[in-house]
Amino acid sequence: MHVSRPRVISQGLVKFYTVEGKENFGLKTSIEVHQVVDPTYQTPEYTAYVIDDVPDWLIALPLDYIADRIGSGEKLETAIKKALGLINVKSSSENIDLAKKVFERWLNGYGAFTPLFLMPDITDIYLRKLDDGLVAHVNHEELGLIRAIIGWEPYELIARRGLKKVVKKVTPNDFDPVGYLFRRFSIRMKTPITTHNPMPDLVDPEYRIRIAVTSDPVGRPTPWVSIRVLPRSPRLITELIRNNVISIDQAALLWLLADYKVPILFVGPMGAGKTTLQNAIAFLLVDRVIALVMDVVELFLPYHRVVLPMLERRAFARGIELIDKVRLINHALRSGADIILVNEARGDEEFRALLEAMTLGHGTITTFHAYDYEDAVTRLKVKGFREAERFLEEAVIVEVGLAKENVKDESGIVRVVHRRRAKAIINADRHLDALVRDHGKDVIDRQLRYRVDFLSKALELNPTPEQLATLLYAFYRDPEAVLAVKPSLEAIESLNRPKLELPSEVSNLDNEALGPEKGPFKEDG
Template sequence: MSEAEARELEHGKEDLLLSLLEEPGAPEPRVGEVSGAPEAPEEPAGDVEELTSVEPEEVLEEPGEAGGQEAGESASGTSGILEYSVGVLTVVVSEDQYEVVEPRLDPDAERALHAVVEYLAKHGLGPEKAGEAAEKLGLASHAQRQPEAFRYYVEKALSPWGFLYPLILDPHIEEISVVAGRPVDVIHRRLPGREYIPTNIAAPPERELREYVQRLAAAAGTAVSPAFPIAEAELDGHRVTIVLGSIASATSLSVRKHPEKPLGLEDLIADGMLSREAAEYLLLVLLSRGMVFIVGPQGTGKTTLLNALMEKLPQDWKLVAIEDVPELRPRHPRFISLRVRRARSLAASRQTEVTYQDLVRVALRLRGQFTAITEARGEEILDLFEVAALGEASAATFHARDWRELKLRLLKLGVREDMLVLLWSVVVLSKVRLKDGRTVRRVVAIYEVEPDGSERLLFRYDPEKDVLVKVAEPRRITFSPLSESSGDRSGGGPGTGSGPESQEGHNAVSASRDGSVDAADTDGNSALESASGSSGT
């Protein structure tokens, strides 16, 4: 037998094995289904063991540098603003569309992908075992023709995110909105001045999307059904909200993506969300065991600001957060998140529910020095005022546009006027359009609540200069902040010298008997440094 005949016989054996692995009626992997995906170039083969998890590596490029395209042009020829890579994906963002391009697999690699994914799913294995599976199935040569693309599609097939997986990988996407039968919309962090823009990914029709969101809810540890058509959960660190079409015009899904690394208080100051003086004032209120409400419309950064403030609290404090959907992730050694639980089926007893009120009682027993409630809406507000009445620091995020709207809603929820004295400070956030067209998040006002329940404006946003200006001195604390150039400005997270061993001086900024607190400790450090114990870094 000649060498050519031997190679032909071997190739025929591989094709026969592939055909035997493909069961009739089994769904084919949807490879390269995103419109505009170009053919991927051949990649050199490597060891099978290298088929490990794909990291969402980000390579930002200036328009026109990727793929030899003209400056500012996407693959479809539309004018582009941003063009970058996320792993094997190419992303082109214009004011009118977000376009993601997936790699193409050759036919042999597609067939191998189907067999490997089926094997991994059957044996309950993760994508990190893709190389071993390909080796056992005799498909290693096909898998290694385009190893990076092959790994991506294995992970996509095994991920609960399915067709949304490319958007989940992109760290620049803030929000994903899905409605049955429509293009998926996104909010892009690097496209200021724009809200939702459509993508080249289409949501499946009603029935398919309903099945998809039910699987997604199950992966997040909850359930959605005609009896319970609304679900809120966390999956892979992102907030998921599902509404079935039985109570809406169409089944819809919203995914709020949180940054992989939470923004610290120094980041927010550098971005201009608030001034250093305002940040020090808010920290001093919390160190004085006061209560702070952070209010504003949706998407204005309320949780981001609360998270950043919590990171700066003393490392020997215990911080307790009560959340419906977990969003707070402060880098603090003594942070505890308590989560509300609701019955998600008709067979489940109401006794299985865990309410805000239950968790507030637990928080008190945990003896924390700080308690926070996120997305407060109802009677749990009264419970938070009880925490404040016990003399512990507390905070809440709340949907309101200003102090007057907040006060009106608190009174309707049962908070008496004489209880408002427990509320020390109200921070108002909003989205602001700057002169250059960018839309940014800003603290637009900070109020001090007087003992009679009236407000006193301390800080006001100046839109002309894009700065937060102090217009009055607070009366409930002694406030003498240091200049912005003084001291170290490092954050209070792990690795910054802010652990318990560096906390000896932080008590110098806590409240005195009359409730006052000074902005500088005995070593001359600002509250931003002393509270987090970072004065020696």
């Protein structure tokens, strides 16, 4: 499926997004969220329509024909000209350019699904193949679970065969969108999706999506794909403070503890924002060497001097060795990392490895699914981690809560309001007392006060990630000088943050996870 031009059914536009640029291969796509009100119960239903800003004739573009001609050695432009002739479209430079962009998105990206994967404000995408075609849903941060429409109305292609005029209808059911996505996932992530490996877990770092595939023979009778959309930019601690997720005093305390390598464990239910808080605290530690241990690319520290990203590898075929988080944590111990970030700890072996890292003097920050401290103890014991209470006593536990509520605004739109907050910080006093014994009360009180004042000033500025990193580098060099200056964006620009290369954890985290097609098609092969 290469383009999307669906018919919109609407009783009101609710949200509007535009996706364009390099990631969408130069094409412009609108994603419109419309509502239809149920006449009986007066409840709104929302649908997202993916609409490519292209002429309808591109629906009939013979992509397989173009691919075959290129495979025979023809240049891309020549193949496109011949393809346009087959569908009675003039071979103007504008039409050739449009067809080239659509073909490249189909060949190198995800076709008409590309804009959906880039859509803002969504956390999950669910795609299923049913008898009557594709069914897609997205989990929207404000509107909840909504239907997504990708496709087009039946398009009539009029062609001539000799003296006869032939009319052919091109419909979305002529294509196998789920099969197409399976092929694209296999090629881009170099992971076969076969009957031997029907349930691979994949990560596309370029689009920042985590993909769970279920294919035949497991996905019967309906193969499906579940996609988690990972954050494309780090959520800053200033944003979380402004949204009442965490207070300035709590953030300053966690920053201080993490800086002194005190182990921190965030616990909370799914979707509470544990990883977001973890990343926001780690973002403040720009002067530390940090190892990122992940099963998916969801920790993002683009402005640190030294970041050591490591990604878990599954053993999906014979001869492919499993590299799990335990091995990665042990490897991080030999890497000279000050702090080891694990995006999520699940099993007893992972917690034992973290406990060893803690005893060897490394800082650790990780997350665990549990509702509170007591629930974490219970779950770890159930998992067979007999030293659960010892681990939790050693770490500072941050309980993160989540409450959801449907709220109807004045226009009748029902929005899902998420209330996330750091409910409690446990064991912090004991670790603060230890720091006071080691460094002196004056030093610790002063460092804590510095951080409270810094966050207060940063909150006034509302900085970008790069601006906050610039302030942090200056803060670590001379905190009193930074705090003495009246906060302003002009003052930040004058600080001359050292030039840093963006770390490669997003695009080059694991070469095995990258597909062979990076960028536009090259005619010379």
